[in-house]
Amino acid sequence: xxxxxxxVKRLEELGINDFFxxxxxxxxxxxxxxxxxxxxxxxxxxxxxxxxxxxDGYARMRGFGAIVTTYGVGExxxxxxxxxxxxxxxxxxxxxxxxxxxxxxNKTMVHHNFQDVNYYxxxxxxxxxxxxxxxxxxxxAKLEIDRVLKTFVKERKPVYIAIPIDIAKMEISDKDVxxxxxxxxxxxxxxxxxxxxxxxxxxxxxxxxxxxVKRFDARIEYKEFVEKTRIPATNFLMGTNLIDxxxxxxxxxxxxxxxxxxxxxxxxxxxxxxxVGPVYTDLNAYGxxxxxxxxxxxxxxxxxxxVDGARYNNVKMADVLEAVTKLIDPKNITISKPQIGYExxxxxxxxxxxxxxxxxxxxxIKDNDIIVAETGIVPHGIAPMKLPAxxxxxxxxxxxxxxxxxxxxxxxxxxxxxxxxxxxxxxGSHQLTAMEIGNMxxxxxxxxxxxxxxxxxxxxxxxxxxxxxxxxDIMQMNYSxxxxxxxxxxxxxxxxxxxxxxxxxxxxxxxxxxxxxEICTESMDMPKLTEDLIANFxxxxxxxxxxxxxxxxxxxxxxxxxxxxxxxxxxxxxxxKGLSEVE
Numbered sequence: 001x002x003x004x005x006x007x008v009k010r011l012e013e014l015g016i017n018d019f020f021x022x023x024x025x026x027x028x029x030x031x032x033x034x035x036x037x038x039x040x041x042x043x044x045x046x047x048x049x050x051x052x053x054x055x056d057g058y059a060r061m062r063g064f065g066a067i068v069t070t071y072g073v074g075e076x077x078x079x080x081x082x083x084x085x086x087x088x089x090x091x092x093x094x095x096x097x098x099x100x101x102x103x104x105x106n107k108t109m110v111h112h113n114f115q116d117v118n119y120y121x122x123x124x125x126x127x128x129x130x131x132x133x134x135x136x137x138x139x140x141a142k143l144e145i146d147r148v149l150k151t152f153v154k155e156r157k158p159v160y161i162a163i164p165i166d167i168a169k170m171e172i173s174d175k176d177v178x179x180x181x182x183x184x185x186x187x188x189x190x191x192x193x194x195x196x197x198x199x200x201x202x203x204x205x206x207x208x209x210x211x212x213v214k215r216f217d218a219r220i221e222y223k224e225f226v227e228k229t230r231i232p233a234t235n236f237l238m239g240t241n242l243i244d245x246x247x248x249x250x251x252x253x254x255x256x257x258x259x260x261x262x263x264x265x266x267x268x269x270x271x272x273x274x275x276v277g278p279v280y281t282d283l284n285a286y287g288x289x290x291x292x293x294x295x296x297x298x299x300x301x302x303x304x305x306x307v308d309g310a311r312y313n314n315v316k317m318a319d320v321l322e323a324v325t326k327l328i329d330p331k332n333i334t335i336s337k338p339q340i341g342y343e344x345x346x347x348x349x350x351x352x353x354x355x356x357x358x359x360x361x362x363x364x365i366k367d368n369d370i371i372v373a374e375t376g377i378v379p380h381g382i383a384p385m386k387l388p389a390x391x392x393x394x395x396x397x398x399x400x401x402x403x404x405x406x407x408x409x410x411x412x413x414x415x416x417x418x419x420x421x422x423x424x425x426x427x428g429s430h431q432l433t434a435m436e437i438g439n440m441x442x443x444x445x446x447x448x449x450x451x452x453x454x455x456x457x458x459x460x461x462x463x464x465x466x467x468x469x470x471x472x473d474i475m476q477m478n479y480s481x482x483x484x485x486x487x488x489x490x491x492x493x494x495x496x497x498x499x500x501x502x503x504x505x506x507x508x509x510x511x512x513x514x515x516x517x518e519i520c521t522e523s524m525d526m527p528k529l530t531e532d533l534i535a536n537f538x539x540x541x542x543x544x545x546x547x548x549x550x551x552x553x554x555x556x557x558x559x560x561x562x563x564x565x566x567x568x569x570x571x572x573x574x575x576x577k578g579l580s581e582v583e
Contacts, residue, residue, distance in 0.1 A: 003141045004033035004168040007161070008040055010149060011093065014064045014179070018043050018414050019095075020051040021078075024070025026112075027097025029168035031068065043414065043443070046435040048074050050407040052081020053433065055092045057372065057411030060394050063217065064091045064152070065411065071098040071162075072112035075122050082158050083129050084399035088238075088279075089215040089302070091156045093148075094126065100165045101137065123162055131157040136164065142172040146179075153179040156215045156302055184314040191305050191312040192323040195274075195298055198307065200329050202272030205231045208254065208294075210239035210284070212277025212317065216302035221321040222276055230330045231274070234263040236284045237383055238397050239277070244389040245340050252338045253383055256289040258532040260384075262338040273297035277317065283379075284397045286533060287540075341386025347502040352519055354381055354527045356498040357452075364505045365391060365422065370412055374405035374425035376459040378452065381527035382424070392419075403432030410436050413445040421447040427518075428457045428474050434482065441488025441514060448508050449516045451479045455523040462534045467524055483516035492516035 001009070008019075008030075019034045020043045021027075034042045045051035048069050059065030067082075069075045075096045085092045098119065099110055107117040114121070120135065127133050132151035134144035145161065152159045199205055207229075213222045219242065226233045226243055233243055234251040243250050251263040267273070268291055275294045278301075282288065295306040300320050304313045342359035358381035365371065365385070370392045373379050379395045387393070394412065396404045409423040430451050440447065456474050461467040480494040491511050495501045501519055508515040 001171065001174045002029075002033070002169050003136065003145075003163060003172050004030045005036070006142065006172055006174055007095070007145055007163075008033045008037050009174075010145065010179075011064070011066055012037060012039050014149075014153070015062050016058075016064050016066050016093075017041065018058060018411075019066045019068055020045055020055045020058070020411065021068035021095075022048055022051060022070070022074060024074055024097060024112075026070045026099060026165060027068055027074075027095075027163075029165060030095060030097050030163060033168075034068070043410075043439075045407065045410075045439060046433075048077035049081055049403075050410075050433050050436050050439075052078040052085070052092070052094075053401075053404050053407035054411035054414075054436070056081060056085045056090050056396075056404070057394065057408030058415045059085070059090045059092050059411070060214075060408075061370070061392070061412050061415035064093070066093045066095060068095045068097070070112065071096060072122055074112075076125070079125065079129065080401060081404075082126070082160075084396060084401050084404065085158045086129050086131075087399040088396060089156050089212060090158070091152055091215075092158045093152060094130070094158060094160045096122070096160070096162045097168065098135075098162045098164050101167065104164065123160070126160040129158070130160045131155040133160040133162075135162045136167045138167065138170065141167055141170065146177045150177075150179045150181070154181050154303060181316075183316045183319040187312050188315045188319055188323060191307060191315055192320060192327060194307045195305075195320070195324050196327040198298060199229070199231070199272055199274065199324070202270075204266070204270050205272040205274060205331065206251075206266050206270040207231050207233040208239075208267065208273060208275045208278060209233060209235045209242040210276065210278045211236070212279065212302050213239065213242055214277075216277065216317045218277070218316075218318040218321060221318045221325070225276075225321045225325045228325050228330065229328045230333060232266055232333060232335050234267065236278065236280075237286070237379060238279060238284050238395060240383065240393045241387050241389070241391055245386050246389070248337065249333065249335055250337070250340075251335060252340050254285070255383070255529065256286040258286055258529055258536070260338055262336060266335070275299040276321070277301065279398055281398050283400070287536060340384075342384060345498070347499045349497050349499050352496055352498055352501055352521050353525050354521070357381065357501065357519065357521075358385065358527060360498070360502060360505065361424070361450075362386060366420070367391070368419050370394065370416060370419050370421045372405050372409045372412055372421065372423045374423075374429045375400040375402055376426050376429065376457075377526045377530045378424050378426060380529040380533065383529060402426075402429040404429075406430055406433045407436040409447055409449075410440055410443075410445065413440065413447055414443070423447050423449045425449075425451055426458070427451050427453040427477070427479060430479070431474060431477070437483060437514075437516075438486040438488070441486050441490060444489075446489075446512070446514045449483070449514065451516070451518045453479060453518055453520045454525060458523060458526060459530070461524065462526070462530070463537075479518040480516065483514075489513040490516055492518070494518040494520065496520045 055065035299306040480492040
């Protein structure tokens with residue numbers, strides 16, 4: 001079969017049935033391959049960045065995702081989405097249609113290029129942002145596709161393939177290749193033996209689950225590991241709901257000192273931390289508050305594991321968990337289980353606030369729902385919720401690219417058409433990518449969309465010197481009317497009180513259409529977790545702030561002299577005087 005057909009076929013076998021992107025004259029042959037495969041379809045998006053976000057959302061629920069763009073202008077428009085997928089281990093393949101081989105070889109200046117012709121500039125730009133890159137030629141097409149897809153499957157990160165027009169139509173072998181990989185048995189035996197001994201000898205072990213358990217398809221093994229070893233478990237934000245929140249040894253989420261002191265206590269006093277799939281970052285872990293480094297204990301990642309600071313490669317997370325579960329002597333530990341979730345709040349005619357919004361949403365969410373939460377203050381309101389065991393929460397907490405959640409919801413809905421999807425986004429983020437609402441309506445997708453209108457970038461208002469800084473203001477829109485601009489079946493409303501919000505949520509239960517709710521609060525309204533977290537960040541920043549330096553005229557002259565003096569000794573003299581800040 002031809003190259004494009006072969007690539008589409010192999011991706012379809014990995015579970016990719018929907019390909020996101022925009023058409024361009026350099027990628028038509030790839031689009032025809034998608035349309036001609038009876039098990040795949042083309043999902044055209046409003047722009048390439050949205051397409052990348054949608055592929056990201058799709059991959060989070062299906063395991064893998066794909067975006068197709070055209071050379072230069074298209075692929076660079078999508079590159080921020082690819083970077084976000086890399087940051088959070090979301091396997092999205094970026095397929096780019098590029099000019100014909102002869103055009104490339106002759107450095108012919110065709111459209112979407114630079115005057116100083118460079119056909120590999122965008123390819124080179126993707127190298128540090130992906131796990132593998134390939135530029136297909138007459139000689140390497142099948143070999144490179146198979147190489148890249150093996151990395152795609154193993155590393156669970158984005159990959160990139162550029163396909164010239166003529167190579168897309170070139171016939172190649174369709175011989176099947178296995179992209180799966182197996183753990184190194186000797187390394188697996190060694191590392192599981194060390195983990196088992198360490199856990200068996202511990203008195204206060206604690207399991208800390210997180211994002212990579214989801215990415216590397218190890219949820220079943222993780223659940224069995226937690227329940228059969230009888231070790232108390234907690235999680236970072238992106239690991240929310242890996243374990244049934246009613247499980248007797250679930251400590252609740254870890255929020256450092258900001259909430260749930262029970263989880264913090266167990267984490268701080270443990271003599272054996274078992275971190276499974278951790279992403280230790282400021283917002284995911286609520287600051288860098290652990291009294292030790294994750295990798296100094298036991299840290300199990302997707303393709304490697306740390307024990308006491310030593311790294312063991314080529315072992316699957318699922319294999320490590322399964323093997324250790326069989327070897328561990330179950331612990332006999334009881335815990336003081338924390339109260340998980342918000343208490344019920346009664347509706348009223350008072351202005352809507354976070355104190356009502358998130359407890360009410362907790363009651364609104366039901367089994368098998370998927371929540372897509374935009375970055376900013378929204379995840380802080382959702383994190384303390386008590387969720388049904390089958391609910392899925394998706395956030396982009398590490399990369400934090402505002403606007404991600406709306407098109408990601410498109411991808412999530414297409415990946416899981418039988419689930420109710422709830423998008424919760426701030427209006428500032430929503431403005432960046434809101435045109436994808438039209439694509440949802442075009443596809444008959446029916447999420448519940450909740451747009452928090454708090455008059456600008458509230459998270460930035462908190463972080464900047466003054467809440468009134470003008471750069472945190474945005475153009476105000478009537479969002480409930482915006483949803484009706486598109487030709488599609490949508491019910492929308494705007495609410496300002498707790499009672500109205502309660503009524504709006506009840507209406508969505510009987511609507512068989514997209515439901516779009518604009519909820520309005522004051523500009524500085526926020527969840528308590530946000531308030532506490534920002535206060536702590538400010539305190540630490542103040543503690544770490546360098547003292548201001550007072551300069552005298554002759555010291556300024558010395559700096560001016562130094563600008564043209566490369567002497568290291570002179571540099572050290574100036575720095576020791578405390579003048580580096582002035583320079």
